[in-house]
Amino acid sequence: MLTAETIAATRAAVAAARTEGKRIGFVPTMGSLHEGHLRLVDEARRHAAFVVMSIFVNPLQFAPTEDLARYPRDPDGDAAKAAGRGVDLLFMPGVGEMYPREMRAEVIPCALHRRWEGAVRPGHFAGVLTVVAKLLNIVQPDIAVFGQKDVQQATLVRAMVEDLAIPTTIVVAPTTREEDGLAMSSRNSYLSRDERRRALALSRSLFAMRDSFARGERRADALLTAGRKVLDDEPTIAIDYLALADGMTLEPVETAEKGTVAMIAARVGKTRLIDNLILGA
Numbered sequence: 663m664l665t666a667e668t669i670a671a672t673r674a675a676v677a678a679a680r681t682e683g684k685r686i687g688f689v690p691t692m693g694s695l696h697e698g699h700l701r702l703v704d705e706a707r708r709h710a711a712f713v714v715m716s717i718f719v720n721p722l723q724f725a726p727t728e729d730l731a732r733y734p735r736d737p738d739g740d741a742a743k744a745a746g747r748g749v750d751l752l753f754m755p756g757v758g759e760m761y762p763r764e765m766r767a768e769v770i771p772c773a774l775h776r777r778w779e780g781a782v783r784p785g786h787f788a789g790v791l792t793v794v795a796k797l798l799n800i801v802q803p804d805i806a807v808f809g810q811k812d813v814q815q816a817t818l819v820r821a822m823v824e825d826l827a828i829p830t831t832i833v834v835a836p837t838t839r840e841e842d843g844l845a846m847s848s849r850n851s852y853l854s855r856d857e858r859r860r861a862l863a864l865s866r867s868l869f870a871m872r873d874s875f876a877r878g879e880r881r882a883d884a885l886l887t888a889g890r891k892v893l894d895d896e897p898t899i900a901i902d903y904l905a906l907a908d909g910m911t912l913e914p915v916e917t918a919e920k921g922t923v924a925m926i927a928a929r930v931g932k933t934r935l936i937d938n939l940i941l942g943a
């Protein structure tokens with residue numbers, strides 16, 4: 663595996679792969695890699711002969727009150743995992759390489775950014791889109807893979823790529839779950855054993871909605887009631903939202919259909935977790 667810490671070295675390595683006629687796949691991450699990230703690498707490999715991964719904990723997408731300082735970091739472990747999964751080039755820039763000065767331009771997300779995660783984390787998606795645009799400009803991949811777990815991020819990235827005519831195809835890969843259903847997330851490492859147990863209420867509430875949908879229920883309020891019933895059994899977790907949204911626009915729906923997204927965000931102790939499921943998938 664090649665590694666690069668600078669934009670210039672990354673561009674040179676990608677250019678060399680292109681000269682060999684290879685398609686370029688890209689997996690942007692913030693590190694602290696788990697099986698979910700590594701499946702994104704597998705997905706990139708299905709589309710591209712040269713797979714680039716970036717690891718950069720992007721300060722622009724964290725509010726001052728959020729967990730930037732304590733966000734889990736494990737560069738050596740991450741490099742070993744990336745190499746073990748066949749990443750060809752690992753780009754691990756420092757903050758000084760990505761943001762040598764205060765940014766003088768940034769990407770403004772479409773109105774969707776004000777809902778769901780954006781309502782709780784103002785400025786978050788402008789920071790995400792700005793770094794994703796910059797990373798896509800550095801790597802210039804044919805395809806880039808994002809996880810379904812961050813469904814709003816994936817939707818906003820797709821919209822940006824279309825609207826700004828960025829020549830990269832966005833691929834969204836399914837969420838990887840632990841055996842008991844918990845969606846994999848770097849933030850799961852914050853959870854105590856008891857919080858980890860309580861966090862299962864998130865996926866269980868989504869599964870209850872999925873099961874109710876499978877039995878034929880289509881009314882959003884009835885489906886949400888099924889989900890809330892599960893959450894009522896775990897009153898120690900604080901729900902930010904439990905919602906049913908259109909799979910394309912993420913606008914709330916009154917009637918669910920195949921492709922509708924059931925979404926949840928909640929705090930378990932000090933840790934904020936998100937999860938979602940596509941109904942009828």
Ligand code: PAF
Nearest residue numbers: 690691692720790793812
């Ligand atoms: O999903 C993430 O890990 C981040 O938001 C991303 C896409 C790498 C941008 O910093």
